[in-house]
Amino acid sequence: MTQITTVDLNNFTQIVEENHRPVYNLCYRMLGDPSDAEDASQETFWKAYRNFHRYDPTRSLLTWLLSIAAHHCIDELRKRKMKTFSIDLFADEVLPDQAPLPESMVSTNLENEQLRCLLTKLQPDDRAAIIMRYWYSLSDEEIGECLHLSISAVKSRLFRARKLLASAWQRQQGESTADIRRQHEPQSI
Amino acid sequence: MNHNPFEEWLFEDQLTLEERTQLNVHLKECASCRALSAAGLETSRLLSNSAPVSPAAGFTDRWASLATDKEAAEQKKQVRLLFILLASFALLSITSLFLSSYFSDHSIMAVLSNVIFNALHLIERTIIIIQSYRFVLTVLPFRIPYLMWVVVMANAAFWMAFWSLSIWKFSSLKRVFA
Numbered sequence: 001m002t003q004i005t006t007v008d009l010n011n012f013t014q015i016v017e018e019n020h021r022p023v024y025n026l027c028y029r030m031l032g033d034p035s036d037a038e039d040a041s042q043e044t045f046w047k048a049y050r051n052f053h054r055y056d057p058t059r060s061l062l063t064w065l066l067s068i069a070a071h072h073c074i075d076e077l078r079k080r081k082m083k084t085f086s087i088d089l090f091a092d093e094v095l096p097d098q099a100p101l102p103e104s105m106v107s108t109n110l111e112n113e114q115l116r117c118l119l120t121k122l123q124p125d126d127r128a129a130i131i132m133r134y135w136y137s138l139s140d141e142e143i144g145e146c147l148h149l150s151i152s153a154v155k156s157r158l159f160r161a162r163k164l165l166a167s168a169w170q171r172q173q174g175e176s177t178a179d180i181r182r183q184h185e186p187q188s189i
Numbered sequence: 190m191n192h193n194p195f196e197e198w199l200f201e202d203q204l205t206l207e208e209r210t211q212l213n214v215h216l217k218e219c220a221s222c223r224a225l226s227a228a229g230l231e232t233s234r235l236l237s238n239s240a241p242v243s244p245a246a247g248f249t250d251r252w253a254s255l256a257t258d259k260e261a262a263e264q265k266k267q268v269r270l271l272f273i274l275l276a277s278f279a280l281l282s283i284t285s286l287f288l289s290s291y292f293s294d295h296s297i298m299a300v301l302s303n304v305i306f307n308a309l310h311l312i313e314r315t316i317i318i319i320q321s322y323r324f325v326l327t328v329l330p331f332r333i334p335y336l337m338w339v340v341v342m343a344n345a346a347f348w349m350a351f352w353s354l355s356i357w358k359f360s361s362l363k364r365v366f367a
């Protein structure tokens with residue numbers, strides 16, 4: 001990781017180049033839409049660039065960037081009160097750089113879609129905590145630092161989020177089996 | 190069956206050995222908690238196995254061009270702000286110069302009494318105008334014949350329409366040449 005303490009546009013682009021994938025992924029998982037995620041991550045880097053004097057070099061740069069991104073997305077979600085994501089975005093999804101085999105691509109897309117639906121069930125703060133834990137393996141302390149929460153608040157958010165995700169998953173599975181059953185039932189006139 | 194506190198324990202990070210044993214015993218008996226536990230494990234698996242998503246190629250270039258635009262816009266804004274500050278400073282200086290020359294000729298008490306007198310005069314005038322307006326509105330409708338009202342209102346409506354039309358024409362002409 002590059003150690004830069006003072007910054008201008010030219011050397012900040014290096015920071016963008018090194019960190020844009022994780023930042024974009026967090027925004028995508030938070031907002032559920034590639035174009036919103038692009039805007040949010042661009043804005044995150046702009047905010048980071050403008051406020052680089054506030055960055056403490058003893059902390060991880062990526063964690064600092066993720067913190068800005070998470071706050072930006074939480075604000076966006078609150079602003080828009082975005083609760084549902086349209087299924088037609090499914091086709092526009094940008095896949096990871098290492099393109100997988102076609103068969104696994106189908107299952108990855110399906111799982112991504114399932115995940116996206118599940119994450120929408122969570123409150124923005126809880127969603128950010130879950131994403132930071134599962135995609136970036138951040139500790140409770142680090143998540144707390146990023147989201148400006150106490151460790152106990154992080155623990156309770158993660159607990160609440162896991163419970164909600166499990167219930168939502170059960171409901172989702174119940175609905176899909178009911179759908180399949182309905183499709184197999186003989187049509188009565 | 191009572192699922193408490195087992196439903197909570199399923200999602201608890203740190204359970205004691207005793208709690209873990211109790212939970213396992215409950216899970217053997219309770220299909221509902223077993224299903225919830227399986228759902229929890231499945232969502233954890235989904236979250237852990239999901240690969241990060243990358244943006245479309247050229248993200249850094251897009252950011253650099255956006256940042257250049259934003260920096261230029263900020264510079265413009267700063268110049269505008271500086272101009273406003275300088276203009277307000279100039280205005281303040283002129284006003285203070287004027288006031289100081291004025292006060293050197295008049296005593297403060299004289300200026301204050303003049304201001305108060307003028308303010309009272311203004312209030313008095315306003316009250317008179319409001320009263321005469323009220324009088325006109327309450328008395329006139331009964332004194333002026335019905336037909337006269339129709340003529341006056343029709344005239345007013347015509348001139349209003351003419352005025353709006355000319356303003357609209359003028360603004361559309363401006364738009365054409367813009």
Ligand SMILES: [Zn+2]
Nearest residue numbers: 192219221222
């Ligand atoms: Zn139970």
